[in-house]
Amino acid sequence: MNTTKNILEAAKRTILEESESIANLVHYLTDDFAACVQLIMASNNRLVVTGIGKSAIIAQKIVATLNSTGTPSLFLHAAEAVHGDLGMVQKGDVIICISKSGNSPEIKVLVPLLKRFGNTLIGMTADKNSFLGKESHHILHAFVEKEACPNNLAPTNSTTAQLVLGDALAVALMEARNFKSEDFALYHPGGALGKKLLLRVKDMLDTTHRPAVLPSASIKEVIMEISEKRLGVTAVLEDNKVIGIITDGDIRRMLNNNDSFTHLVATDIMTKNPKNISSDTMVVDALNILENNAITQLVVIDNEKYQGILHLHDILKEGIV
Structure with a gap:
């Protein structure tokens, strides 16, 4: 009967049997595995x-x-x-051939063709004494006692074992190459990790909307500049250099502390020496500065030249957080 109990028992049994099969793979690792890694590393x-x-x-x-x-x-x-696809195999290529039985008709036809150019063949199989096992130069032994399938037919434990051996091979090669997270990011530039490790402030900075006012700007002019540029902040420039910033928060505090602001100008309410970064700064480093200082904007300055404002929302839109 397909009761909830029976369904869950089947699922648990499958997971436990597959995990046991994977754990047993460590007993079938030999020097051949290391030889495969060294062979692949040495191949041009x-x-x-x-x-x-x-x-x-x-x-x-x-x-x-x-x-x-x-x-x-x-x-x-x-x-x-x-x-026809055999044409992609070139002389000197290292080849991994995967087959549980190692005796399927397709494998028996293919293996001699793969070896005809003197290519090195690595067989990943559950049976070392199969045709594939005997014809291979090296063996990745993906042995399993049986399948998790109740009929011992559908590939379950065997394909999981193959997958895990492939992962083990990839990780061993990564360590042999001293492959770092920065290298990984180069192959995944569109992912969150790639952006964290590759994206710089200049790659996402909007330099066409750079809010700025003069030190003598009226509060009305300041508010209009902040509203128009929609970044919640404006820089205060003197001789084209940033001497301060004014945020939405500064405006609110000014309104709370003054009944009238007609006598006030930008320098009266600005924050001096604002947090700033260069456009070459990594975005993830800029994010850390924002978080550590509990702020949402950073002034971007290169060689004392004002480049624009980096806002926390810009970083969030990139999916880095």
Whole structure:
């Protein structure tokens, strides 16, 4: 019966069986794994990953992980390889072929073709004594006792094991390359991490709307400038240099403290020596300054020249926070 209890038991059993299969992989790691990492590191050519069926899907994910972590890789579908795609394999490429059984008809046809140019073949299989296992120069042993599938048919534990071995290979290569978060960001410039590590203030600064008033500007002129530029702040410039800023908060405090402001000018209510940064500052560093000082705007100045205002909302729109 499909009771809630039975459904949850099936889910828990699957998760526990797959986690046990993954944990057991450590017992099948040999010097061949290290040799594969060293081989890939020493190669001046590409890494080609191929497979058939569910293993092909795993191969695609492994390729994606390798590419994003500094190891250029290509995916080759085993079935399409014999219909022209084999042309993407070049002499000297290192090839990883993924197959649980290592004996499927497609693999038996493909393996000799992959080796004909003298390419090094790494077999990822559950059976070291399979055709793939015997024909490979190195083995990544993705052994599992059985599938989580109750009929022991649908690839479950086996594909998870392949995926984890691929991740282990990618991480080992990352460490061998001393691949840092800054390197990762170069491959993910559109993501939040990439923006944190790559985006500078000048990349997002609106220099066409630079609120500014003279020291002698009336309060009305100040309010109009703040309202027009919609940044909640204006810089006060003297001889083209920033001598202070006036924020919405300064205006409110001025109104609370004065019954009339017709006698006041910008210098009377401005904040002197405002927090400022250069346009080369990393946006994430600018964000830290904003947070540490509990403010929402920063004046951007390069070589004493006023460039504009960086607002917290600009950073939030970039998805960095």
